[in-house]
Amino acid sequence: MDYIELDLHITPNKPWVDIAIANLAELGFDSFVENENGLLAYIPKNNFDESIVNEILIDIMDVEVVYQSSTRLIPHQNWNATWESEFEPVHVADKLSILAPFHEKKDANDMQIEIMPKMSFGTGHHETTQIMCEQMFDVNFHEKKVLDMGAGTGVLAILAEKLGSKNILAVDIEDWSAENIVENSHRNDCSYIESRCGDIDCISENGFDIILANINRNILLSQLPVYSSKIKKGGTLMLSGFLEGDVDILTNEASNNGFEFLGKKNKDVWFSLVFKKR
Structure with a gap:
């Protein structure tokens, strides 16, 4: 399945990245990667309607928020490479670490979950x-x-x-x-x-x-x-x-x-x- 990657730059970052994620999820975007510029959001190509996305972004953004968006096609076979380049270890309090197979485990908490990142949210x-x-x-x-x-x-x-x-x-x-x-x-x-x-x-x-x-x-x-x-x-x-x-x-x-x-x-x-x- 081919995906569309929406690259959304937002200033200021918080809380507008979170608000954007909540609204984009309603449109069928199912995976998100936050970064220093804003976020990357992913949706199956067949479900993507650029005009609706633009309407939602205009509707939710405050007048003081500056944002830019661009899109690109992510062929199915490239998805894992995309995730691996973005995926960092996650430490939940001092109890749990969520890692990918390619992460170092020396600084992980005692309880660990190893996830091979693909297209799934979570x-x-x-x-x-x-x-x-x-x-x-x-x-x-x-x-x-x-x-x-x-x-x-x-x-x-x-x-x-x-x-x-x-x-x-x-x-x-x-x-x-x-x-x-x-x-x-x-x-x-x-x-x-x-x-x-x-x-x-x-x-x-x-x-x-x-x-x-x-x-x-x-x-x-x-x-x-x-x-x-x-x-x-x-x-x-x-x-x-x-x-x-x-x-x-x-x-x-x-x-x-x-x-x-x-x-x-x-x-x-x-x-x-x-x-x-x-």
């Missing part, structure tokens, strides 16, 4: 993945049944197994993400992760103890009723992939679907929420 660089990883250390995963929705590279599913789960379903709508989850699970010697390509309607199972969903606001809002039907009473729901302005909307909708608010966490402008099923 390498650990984005703030929402880091927040979810941090919060997962505060949850009991031992022998728990886990659903990772919008699993991307499988980072959260792999961490769930490392934290003690032996029954994990990792779901992503993209076939190459599902394949990447399998590869990364094997790379981390994981035995309890099932990778499945599909949307929320591909999940026939019920009785999950923990549901992880790092997606975006609109998808989370549409899927909350299904999460409610799939999770056990007393189960833990962890959501991320949204900005501060979305917190109240998601909290209220979660409450309407039988969830009790437990807490929130943020990194820069990105937030995560934790709930318990009533």
Whole structure:
């Protein structure tokens, strides 16, 4: 699959890079690399509409923000080289390091996840993945049944197994993400992760103890009723992939679907929420 790379230079950088990522994700951009100039955003060529992207950028940028954008075609066979040139180790607090096979491991934390970066969102660089990883250390995963929705590279599913789960379903709508989850699970010697390509309607199972969903606001809002039907009473729901302005909307909708608010966490402008099923 060919991709379009959007190279977006933004001044000032914060919080406008984060706001751009949130809005571009709504348009179908599925991978992002932040850099000193702004960000690189990637979308399948067949899904790219330059006029809509330009309209969104004009709409979201403040009058004091200066930005420039350019695009180029990334042939499928060049994707790994692109990621390898940008991908840096990620250290989550002092507990976890997310690395690629070509990274040095001498300065890594004791717990490590090795990811071969491909096209999937969730390498650990984005703030929402880091927040979810941090919060997962505060949850009991031992022998728990886990659903990772919008699993991307499988980072959260792999961490769930490392934290003690032996029954994990990792779901992503993209076939190459599902394949990447399998590869990364094997790379981390994981035995309890099932990778499945599909949307929320591909999940026939019920009785999950923990549901992880790092997606975006609109998808989370549409899927909350299904999460409610799939999770056990007393189960833990962890959501991320949204900005501060979305917190109240998601909290209220979660409450309407039988969830009790437990807490929130943020990194820069990105937030995560934790709930318990009533």
